Amino acid sequence: KKSLPLVIATWNFHNATSKAWETLQSGKSALDAIEQGCMVEEADVKNVTVGKGALPDRDGNVTLDACIMNSKGDCGSVVYLQNITHAISVARKVMEDTPHVMLAGKGAEQFAYEKGFKKENLLTESSKKAWEEWKVKSEYKPIINIENHDTIGMLTVDKNGDICGGCTTSGLAYKMAGRVGDSPIIGAGLFVDNEVGGAVATGLGEEVAKTVGSFLVVELMRQGKTPQEACEEAIKRIVSKPNSNYKDFQVAYIAVNKKGETGSYSIHKNFSMSKVQDGKSENIQSDYFLKE
Numbered sequence: 001k002k003s004l005p006l007v008i009a010t011w012n013f014h015n016a017t018s019k020a021w022e023t024l025q026s027g028k029s030a031l032d033a034i035e036q037g038c039m040v041e042e043a044d045v046k047n048v049t050v051g052k053g054a055l056p057d058r059d060g061n062v063t064l065d066a067c068i069m070n071s072k073g074d075c076g077s078v079v080y081l082q083n084i085t086h087a088i089s090v091a092r093k094v095m096e097d098t099p100h101v102m103l104a105g106k107g108a109e110q111f112a113y114e115k116g117f118k119k120e121n122l123l124t125e126s127s128k129k130a131w132e133e134w135k136v137k138s139e140y141k142p143i144i145n146i147e148n149h150d151t152i153g154m155l156t157v158d159k160n161g162d163i164c165g166g167c168t169t170s171g172l173a174y175k176m177a178g179r180v181g182d183s184p185i186i187g188a189g190l191f192v193d194n195e196v197g198g199a200v201a202t203g204l205g206e207e208v209a210k211t212v213g214s215f216l217v218v219e220l221m222r223q224g225k226t227p228q229e230a231c232e233e234a235i236k237r238i239v240s241k242p243n244s245n246y247k248d249f250q251v252a253y254i255a256v257n258k259k260g261e262t263g264s265y266s267i268h269k270n271f272s273m274s275k276v277q278d279g280k281s282e283n284i285q286s287d288y289f290l291k292e
């Protein structure tokens, strides 16, 4: 049996997983750890796929998607949220302070102000410049995510074996106005089942949503697969579809089970998972489907 607690996240998000680990160590809840960890990336203007400084949609608007899930099976989500950096915190408030699961757009923003969140301009000068350069050609093409900075999806298992998760993103750069990805959709971008485990996705959200990817990973674990096997099977579901053009997009999953075993798998190479366990932080290169 692997030692608990542990924290994992998509990509090389050492600062975020470390923050989540410290939060757990300070005696706070696993949900606090998820929120605090995800907030690190939301606040980091250098991460152009999450929170402040994110790349905008085609029209120049930064719109955020996020969700959170606790070990009791409660969840909260915001979609198409503008002008608020910490979408993950608003998602948590939706979960805890409303009878609903999901709030969208203006309603989500209004709710955030009522809860005391500050209005902020999320479009930084450098993201604005990138968008203006993109506009010259306006080529609409999802890009394979090979860099080590991207959507953050995070899972924790606390010392009692209870599991929580979160996911926060600006989605695809230069997406159509109004586009919502997988990340705020419970079961697609994130799923936690405290009897079994949790999973989160990153990459081209449309492909994740079409296969209800994170729920699939968790159900496969319920049927006896390891987290690694479950992630592989969920990726195979996507690439084995008739007419799948998987060579042109990336999807990746990370997963954890109740014992603290973890797994990750992607279509293309260069995906990695951050992990903190026993106080040791590491970045683990993920195995992948498309071998040269």
Ligand code: SD4
Binding pocket: 049, 145, 150, 151, 169, 170, 171, 172, 180, 181, 182, 183, 201, 202, 203, 204, 205, 206
């Ligand atoms: C989306 N899955 O909106 C997100 C984006 C992402 O790596 O994960 N990028 O489709």
